[in-house]
Amino acid sequence: MIGYLSYFKTRFNxxxxxxxxxxxxxxxxIFWGLLYCSIYQAFYSNTxxxxxxxxxxxxYVWLNxxxxxxxxxxxxxxxxxxxxxxxxxxxELVRPYHLYNWWYIKLLAGKLSSCLLRFGPxxxxxxxxxxxxxxxLPYSIISFVLFLISLILGTILLCGILMIxxxxxxxxxxxxxxxxxxxxxxxxxxxFVIPVPLLPDIxxxxxxFMPFRLIGDLxxxxxxxxxxxxIALMDILLQFIWxxxxxxxxxxxxxxxxxxxxIQGG
Amino acid sequence: MKKYxxxxxxxxxxYKVSFILTLIxxxxxxxxxxxxxxxxxxxxxxxxxxxxxxxxxxxxxxxLGYYYAEFIFRGFDSFARQIVKGSFDILLIxxxxxxxxxxxxxxxxxxxxxxxxxxxxxIYAVIINxxxxxxxxxxxxxxxxxGSLFTFASLMVIGAGICFYTIEGLEIVNIFTCGSRxxxxxxMGIYDKKLKRIFTFIIPLACVNYYPILYILGRSDNILFAxxxxxxxxxxxxxxxxxxxxxxxxQSSGS
Numbered sequence: 114m115i116g117y118l119s120y121f122k123t124r125f126n127x128x129x130x131x132x133x134x135x136x137x138x139x140x141x142x143i144f145w146g147l148l149y150c151s152i153y154q155a156f157y158s159n160t161x162x163x164x165x166x167x168x169x170x171x172x173y174v175w176l177n178x179x180x181x182x183x184x185x186x187x188x189x190x191x192x193x194x195x196x197x198x199x200x201x202x203x204x205e206l207v208r209p210y211h212l213y214n215w216w217y218i219k220l221l222a223g224k225l226s227s228c229l230l231r232f233g234p235x236x237x238x239x240x241x242x243x244x245x246x247x248x249x250l251p252y253s254i255i256s257f258v259l260f261l262i263s264l265i266l267g268t269i270l271l272c273g274i275l276m277i278x279x280x281x282x283x284x285x286x287x288x289x290x291x292x293x294x295x296x297x298x299x300x301x302x303x304x305f306v307i308p309v310p311l312l313p314d315i316x317x318x319x320x321x322f323m324p325f326r327l328i329g330d331l332x333x334x335x336x337x338x339x340x341x342x343x344i345a346l347m348d349i350l351l352q353f354i355w356x357x358x359x360x361x362x363x364x365x366x367x368x369x370x371x372x373x374x375x376i377q378g379g
Numbered sequence: 380m381k382k383y384x385x386x387x388x389x390x391x392x393x394y395k396v397s398f399i400l401t402l403i404x405x406x407x408x409x410x411x412x413x414x415x416x417x418x419x420x421x422x423x424x425x426x427x428x429x430x431x432x433x434x435x436x437x438x439x440x441x442x443l444g445y446y447y448a449e450f451i452f453r454g455f456d457s458f459a460r461q462i463v464k465g466s467f468d469i470l471l472i473x474x475x476x477x478x479x480x481x482x483x484x485x486x487x488x489x490x491x492x493x494x495x496x497x498x499x500x501x502i503y504a505v506i507i508n509x510x511x512x513x514x515x516x517x518x519x520x521x522x523x524x525x526g527s528l529f530t531f532a533s534l535m536v537i538g539a540g541i542c543f544y545t546i547e548g549l550e551i552v553n554i555f556t557c558g559s560r561x562x563x564x565x566x567m568g569i570y571d572k573k574l575k576r577i578f579t580f581i582i583p584l585a586c587v588n589y590y591p592i593l594y595i596l597g598r599s600d601n602i603l604f605a606x607x608x609x610x611x612x613x614x615x616x617x618x619x620x621x622x623x624x625x626x627x628x629x630q631s632s633g634s
Contacts, residue, residue, distance in 0.1 A: 130533045137551070148562060155569040160423045290400020297407045306415060313421045 116210055121218045121365035128226025135230035142235055146178040148248045168249055169337040173308050175239035175248040176333045182228035183268045184329030186303060187296035188219060190279060197282040206371070213276065213367050220236025220272045259345045264332040266352040271328045273359035274299070280363065283370035304330030310339065324355040383483030392488075401489040409442070409496045412564060427569045432507045433596060434565055437588040439501035440520075440564035444527025444587065445556070446493045452532045453490075454481040458539035468631050477626070481539070487624050510595055518591075519591045519605040526608035527563075527587040531556060533611075533618035535583070540618070540625040555582070586610045 150171055157167040165173075177184070193216055205212055238374045241246030251257035278295060281286040300306050302316065303325035309317060319327045331348050334340040340348065380479040392398060413583035416438065420431040429437075432493035449456060461467040463483065469482045510516065522566075559582050562570070568580050579585040593599040 140551060141554055144558055144560075148558055151562070151570050151574060152565060154571075155565065156419060156426055158427060160425065162422050164422065171571040287394075287397045287400050290397055290404050294400065294407055297404070297411060301411055301414065306411060307418055312418050316418070331607050352575050 117214060117218055120210075120215065121222050124219050124222035125226045125279065128223050129161075129230065132226075132230065135227070139231045139234055140228075142178040142181060142231065145236060146174055146235070146239070147246065149174045150196055156246060165334075165339055167245075169334070169339045170308065170311075171246060172249050172337040173333045173339075175235065176336060179232040179235040179239065180228060180264065180329065180332075182224055182231065184271060184303075184305065186271065186274070186299050186305065186325075186328070187293070189267060189276075190216075190223065190275075193219070193279050194282050194288065196288065197279075198288075212371065213364050216279070217276055218274055220275055221268070224268060224272065243368070249337065251336050255342055256335050256338055256345070259342065259349065260332050260336040263327075263335055263349050263352060264329075265347070266349065266356065267328040267332055270324060270352060270356050270359060273356060274324070274328075275360065276363040277366060280370055281320060281368045283367075283373075299325050299369065301330055302326065304333075310334070324359065327355060328353045383486065387486040388488050402492045405492045406496055409493055409500075411583040412438075412442070413500065416564065426512055426565065427567065429566055432504065433592070435500065435504040435597075437506055437592055438564040439497060439504045440523050440527050441560055441584065441588050443501055443524050444529075444558045445473070445531050445563075446490070446497050447534065448528050448531035450487070450490045450494060452482065452535045453486055454484040455532075455535040455539040457485055462542050465631055467568045467629075469537060504589045507523045508596065511597060512601055515602075516595050518609070519595055522606070522608040523591040526611035527584070528612050529615050530583055530587065531560070533614045534559070536618040536622050540622040543629050559584055566592060568593075583601040583611045583614055 121282070153167065153170050153174070161167070181212065193350050196205060202212075205215065208215065236248065242248070251260060254277075278292055281291055285291065302309075302312075302320045302323060305377065309320055309330045331340065331345075331352070335345045335348075416431070416434060420434070426434060454461075458467075458481065461481075463472075470477060470484070473480060503540070505520075534552070534556045538556070541552060559578070562574075562578070563584045567575055567589040571580075575585060575589075585605040590604040594601065594604040
């Protein structure tokens, strides 16, 4: 356990070193935030829809940009993929820790450090922006607490999903294409590309049978009050269930993969 | 140019499964942006006074320009890598035109799927809008697409020019190309005045996806709108001058 903890600390601190990248990322996120605000403003200018209000959408956009590191699916961990492909994974296996936990911690630490470097300024900017584009305060104190809980659970869930996709590299050398295709499809139904309430009704129904909307869409909508307390509690329970399912799948997938690993020496 | 193309085609085809998977991945990218627009119109019905079909025309003009520019001018788009590696020096000592060499230095064959897909969207948009074609409207459409292509190309060339000073690639430049495309997928007229001005006079995308469309769709008889795409010449000339000027400042990073 201490080993895992100190590995987490190392990876977390390593992540904090990329300060220049964080500043560049910050500007990118702010730019995209403003861009999406402008697009939604145009759509909402002469129509309003029952599913989600303009104010809620703007809040959604800024939260999405601020916590992008925690919820963005399409991020490869190059080290993990490379170690699988070129065989250095053998070194990792020598360690007295389970590889699943080891890599899971690496992914989680990377996401948290990268989020920590950029979420503050974006939220601050969101709050001080003038009226139509400003980030609103949480709907209520309870929804803010539930927002925090579901955001944490969402991140845990996302890392579990990423572990499954990364394990694909054990089975095929064409992982790049598969990775990119699956990530883009997942992003489409997770609310990252377009908020779930704005999806066509049929697609929206399908997303309720998948775990992806629980990553970012759920916490952001709890924050703005678009999802009420009761439904939020149910969805948080659902997050727990999905985390368990995803972790079992990931764990057994890796077990199968490691059973087949053959080290050629060299 | 043809030699460069064949060379890149052959390398890609060496890995067949990977090639096909990447093709699909590229297509999903286009599918995603169309899907978003369909979803939004499914909810909202109308965007200011533009219908879905009219938006698709604006989208396809910008996307055609962007994806074709990305394909043809890829060498400029990823120019930073050449500067960092120092491989740009090799290009300089060859007795060939420098622009042609940068163009040929990199090409992603898999992106052809995007070119075909955007062309499909464009043809669909033209048919579905029932345009009353006149000679001028055809000319307008052609110069709009070319204008869009060269606007994005100019942004990439300017980005490459900046690399001479910064030595590393700047994400900021990427924001301008990708961001402009994202905004340009809707007719520029829907945005507020300031944004519209920026995209008319600085990055002239409104000149290719808004004013000419008004003319083509018969919303406006203003003949000036029909020839607005010609205004993109300003940014083209600026980008070439800027690149040439920066080139003189080039100091090799060694390797």
